[in-house]
Amino acid sequence: MSARSFDFWFDFSSPYSYIAAERIDGIAERHGWTANWKPMLLGAIFKITGGQPLTDAHPWRAEYAKVDFVRSAQMHGLTLELPSRFPQPTVNAARAMIWLQRTDPAKARPFALEAFRTLFVRDGDLTDKDTLARIAAAVGADPGQMAAGIADDAIKQALVRNNEEAAAAKVFGAPTCIVEGERFWGNDRLDQLERRLAR
Amino acid sequence: MSARSFDFWFDFSSPYSYIAAERIDGIAERHGWTANWKPMLLGAIFKITGGQPLTDAHPWRAEYAKVDFVRSAQMHGLTLELPSRFPQPTVNAARAMIWLQRTDPAKARPFALEAFRTLFVRDGDLTDKDTLARIAAAVGADPGQMAAGIADDAIKQALVRNNEEAAAAKVFGAPTCIVEGERFWGNDRLDQLERRLAR
Numbered sequence: 001m002s003a004r005s006f007d008f009w010f011d012f013s014s015p016y017s018y019i020a021a022e023r024i025d026g027i028a029e030r031h032g033w034t035a036n037w038k039p040m041l042l043g044a045i046f047k048i049t050g051g052q053p054l055t056d057a058h059p060w061r062a063e064y065a066k067v068d069f070v071r072s073a074q075m076h077g078l079t080l081e082l083p084s085r086f087p088q089p090t091v092n093a094a095r096a097m098i099w100l101q102r103t104d105p106a107k108a109r110p111f112a113l114e115a116f117r118t119l120f121v122r123d124g125d126l127t128d129k130d131t132l133a134r135i136a137a138a139v140g141a142d143p144g145q146m147a148a149g150i151a152d153d154a155i156k157q158a159l160v161r162n163n164e165e166a167a168a169a170k171v172f173g174a175p176t177c178i179v180e181g182e183r184f185w186g187n188d189r190l191d192q193l194e195r196r197l198a199r
Numbered sequence: 200m201s202a203r204s205f206d207f208w209f210d211f212s213s214p215y216s217y218i219a220a221e222r223i224d225g226i227a228e229r230h231g232w233t234a235n236w237k238p239m240l241l242g243a244i245f246k247i248t249g250g251q252p253l254t255d256a257h258p259w260r261a262e263y264a265k266v267d268f269v270r271s272a273q274m275h276g277l278t279l280e281l282p283s284r285f286p287q288p289t290v291n292a293a294r295a296m297i298w299l300q301r302t303d304p305a306k307a308r309p310f311a312l313e314a315f316r317t318l319f320v321r322d323g324d325l326t327d328k329d330t331l332a333r334i335a336a337a338v339g340a341d342p343g344q345m346a347a348g349i350a351d352d353a354i355k356q357a358l359v360r361n362n363e364e365a366a367a368a369k370v371f372g373a374p375t376c377i378v379e380g381e382r383f384w385g386n387d388r389l390d391q392l393e394r395r396l397a398r
Contacts, residue, residue, distance in 0.1 A: 049257040058248040060369040064382055071391055170259040183263055188387045192270055 005034040006179040006197075009171050010112075011042040012090035012097075012126060013053075015069040015080060016187040018116040020175040022078055023190055025109070031197035035177070037101075037109060039094035042174050044163035049172050053087050072187060073120075080120050085127075088119075091159070092150050093126045098158045099149030100141060110139040204233040205378040205396075208370050209311075210241040211289035211296075211325060212252075214268040214279060215386040217315040219374040221277055222389055224308070230396035234376070236300075236308060238293035241373050243362035248371050252286050271386060272319075279319050284326075287318070290358070291349050292325045297357045298348030299340060309338040 008024050010017035021037075028035040046052060054065035066082055073080035093115045100108040114135045118124035124131050132150075133143035149155050169178055177184040177193050184193040207223050209216035220236075227234040245251060253264035265281055272279030292314045299307040313334045317323035323330050331349075332342035348354050368377055376383040376392050383392040 049259060051257070058250070058371060060248060060371040063369070064371070064384060067382075068384075068388075075391055075394065170262070172257060172259040172263070183266075185263060185267075186387075188385075189267075192274055195274065 004032065005036050006177055006193075007038050007169070008035040009038045009040055009166050009169075009174060009176045009178070011040060011174040012093040012112075012115055012119065013087045014042065014174045015082075015120060016072065017175040018080065018120045019073050019076060019078060020187040020190060021112060021116050023076060023187070024175075024177070027190055027194050028197065031194070033197050037097070037112060038162055038166070039097045039112070039159070040162045040166045040171070040174070041091060041094060041159070043089075044160075045167060045171060045173075048167055051172060055087060081123060083119055083123050083125075085125055088125065088127055090119075090126050092129075092132060094159050094162075095150045095155050096132060096136070096146050098162070099146060099152070099155050102155075102158075103145075103149065104141060107139045107141050111135060111141065114138050203231065204235050205376055205392075206237050206368070207234040208237045208239055208365050208368075208373060208375045208377070210239060210373040211292040211311075211314055211318065212286045213241065213373045214281070214319060215271065216374040217279065217319045218272050218275060218277060219386040219389060220311060220315050222275060222386070223374075223376070226389055226393050227396065230393070232396050236296070236311060237361055237365070238296045238311070238358070239361045239365045239370070239373070240290060240293060240358070242288075243359075244366060244370060244372075247366055250371060254286060280322060282318055282322050282324075284324055287324065287326055289318075289325050291328075291331060293358050293361075294349045294354050295331060295335070295345050297361070298345060298351070298354050301354075301357075302344075302348065303340060306338045306340050310334060310340065313337050 010021060024035045055062050057065065069082060070080050097108055097112055100111050115126060118131060118135055119126055126132065129147065132146065136143040136146040170183065173185050175187060179193065179196050182196065209220060223234045254261050256264065268281060269279050296307055296311055299310050314325060317330060317334055318325055325331065328346065335342040335345040369382065372384050374386060378392065378395050381395065
């Protein structure tokens with residue numbers, strides 16, 4: 001039994017969060033740690049930091065990012081295709097994740113992975129209610145109850161608090177892992193995270 | 200004999216360029232490639248792209264960068280200490296490198312590595328003429344001739360052309376490797392670069 005855990009902050013709209021989500025539990029488990037999956041909205045963070053989506057960066061960098069997303073996925077044996085609609089608002093997916101974490105936590109991570117794959121492998125649209133319902137059904141959750149959860153004020157407030165907690169931890173991008181106060185930003189820092197967990 | 204080469208763009212003021220400089224020839228040689236070391240000035244690039252040094256980023260990110268510089272060096276068995284004066288103008292070091300590449304190319308890479316270590320291991324000041332003279336002497340170059348080279352209009356113009364060439368190749372940060380037109384930005388993409396070279 002592991003008593004040690006670290007926070008894994010992610011945004012469903014983030015390609016590097018998708019890649020990290022596919023890897024994080026394996027890395028944690030290899031070293032006797034548990035990852036606390038914490039959905040948040042980069043948009044809320046960027047309002048504080050002045051950050052912006054990579055697709056809004058200078059064209060040389062934005063164009064590079066699209067290549068790098070795919071190459072970074074391939075580096076870990078994963079498929080990634082940039083969605084037709086990108087970036088897209090993922091507030092409902094984040095709320096659904098929080099709702100599952102509260103009501104049926106064993107289904108939360110499978111839901112997150114299914115949502116990421118829907119967006120980044122199958123060009124799905126996470127703003128679409130039917131798409132979210134299909135993801136719910138795929139992990140054995142009730143689509144109607146999930147839709148009610150997404151609309152629940154308590155769940156909305158919980159996501160706001162997640163964003164506030166991320167900001168308090170100085171999370172400025174996604175994914176970010178925080179191990180005993182030490183930040184590891186980016187899928188490309190999971191090697192340094194692993195080194196830290198192995199200590 | 201290898202006929203294959205790729206460009207390795209770097210700025211002496213960049214900590215990640217230092218780490219990459221320590222690694223790049225080993226990576227290239229393992230796969231029968233040669234790295235063309237190309238000094239440039241990020242300042243010239245940032246004037247075009249609107250980029251900024253990480254130390255000028257939002258405080259959450261700037262503070263993180265300072266931790267990440269050190270951790271990233273340690274990941275590769277290297278020492279890195281943030282210089283007292285950072286970032287510092289490295290135009291003279293870049294000109295000295297170009298002068299050596301033209302007049303005594305075998306000394307150019309040793310000079311670059313000595314300059315990087317002076318800045319990032321021994322807290323040296325690359326804007327200081329005596330410091331540059333010591334680096335010249337350490338690699339067997341004539342300090343007086345190097346100082347004249349740094350002041351030579353042809354060398355100054357060559358650095359301007361390097362910056363223009365980097366911009367034409369859509370280099371937006373340092374280090375950047377370019378393999379047959381494909382960009383790999385960052386010390387943290389040398390793994391993907393190596394995968395490309397091994398193909």
